[in-house]
Amino acid sequence: MILGIETSCDETAAAVVTHRGEIRSSVVSSQAELHARYGGVVPEIASRRHLELISPAIREALALAGVSLDDVDTVAVTAGPGLIGALLVGVSAAKGIAWGRGLPLVPVNHLHGHVASLYLAPLELEPPFTCLLASGGHTMLLDVRERSWDGVRVLGTTLDDAAGEAFDKGARLLGLPYPGGAEIDRLAREGDPAAFAFPVARLPGLDFSFSGLKTALLYAVRDLDREQLRARRPDLAASYQRAIVRALVERAEAAATGDSGTLAIVGGVAANSELRAALPDAVAAPLPLCTDNAAMIASAARYADPVPAAEYLALDAFASAS
Ligand code: KG4
Ligand code: ZN
DSSP: OEEEEEOSSSEEEEEEEOTTSOEEEEEEEEOHHHHHTTTSOOHHHHHHHHHHHHHHHHHHHHHHHTOOGGGOOEEEEEEESSOHHHHHHHHHHHHHHHHHHTOOEEEEEHHHHHHHTTSSTTTOOOSSEEEEEEOSSOEEEEEEOSSSGGGEEEEEEBSSOOHHHHHHHHHHHTTOOSSHHHHHHHHHTTSOTTSSOOOOOOOSTTOBOOHHHHHHHHHHHHTSOHHHHHHHHHHHHHHHHHHHHHHHHHHHHHHTTSSSOOEEEESGGGGOHHHHHHOTTSEEOOGGGTSSOSHHHHHHHTTSOOBOTTGGGGOOOOSSOO
């Protein structure tokens, strides 16, 4: 049994997963409400809240799985990338539990975790495949050759904002609460996606850019008075979402022409209903596993190297991928 821990951003998560990839429990305690009043995640507040939530989250994950720490043989934790103070809470908790129990600890790359959400039962996707990873912090196209992170090659990435960041910033311009992706998704269903002609950046290769789109929305919003904005919000949301989804779909389809041809989508933005509908043949991560969770971290740990007891006491968290 693997105990997974994830605290890279504003979700405090713990999960129990078997080595065969069955989820026994997955507890996600979101801090979104706490950060909503600031319009985004405040790192210092996130760290403090992780500190309060981490032990209850772990206890609940064990209880829901009907196991105790005696049944756990591996501890897995997100080591990065993410908010450094937030990561350190999870890493310290994981070290404490592993050290106290004499267990090995597996440091997991958060991006590997998102991809590994596809390896859990009942999906159990086998490489090779092309993966679109779209979240609040990252937007990447990946060539996945093996289940280990070493077997993954980056084909393209965003040159500025991540797709989820574009959703969140767009939502803010529209006066919607944080986190905005799900809010735009909901509001867009009532609007006309052809109402506003928002640009899709044309870049060579498989890279993305979303900053021009955000500026286009800013100008569209500035041209409207308060009443007009209220009336046109669904149209703005639908047109803005359409532009993000088109950019993602175009490049994902262009990338998935390799030998396997299979396309998979993971990360918070993979929860978007229009994106899922626009890629009916893609393997999409199950909805509860799209946004940050610890089951995907435990899943990735099955394909990463454990660090033996004592050695991992020197393990550090890392903030950025490079
Ligand atoms: O993977 P995730 O939980 O955290 C990161 O690793 O960044 O992704 C969070 C992002 C946020 O930007 C959020 O707005 C976006 O995923 N998101 C969505 C939807 N649900 C969450 N974006 C579009 N449509 C959704 N339904
Ligand atoms: Zn994530």
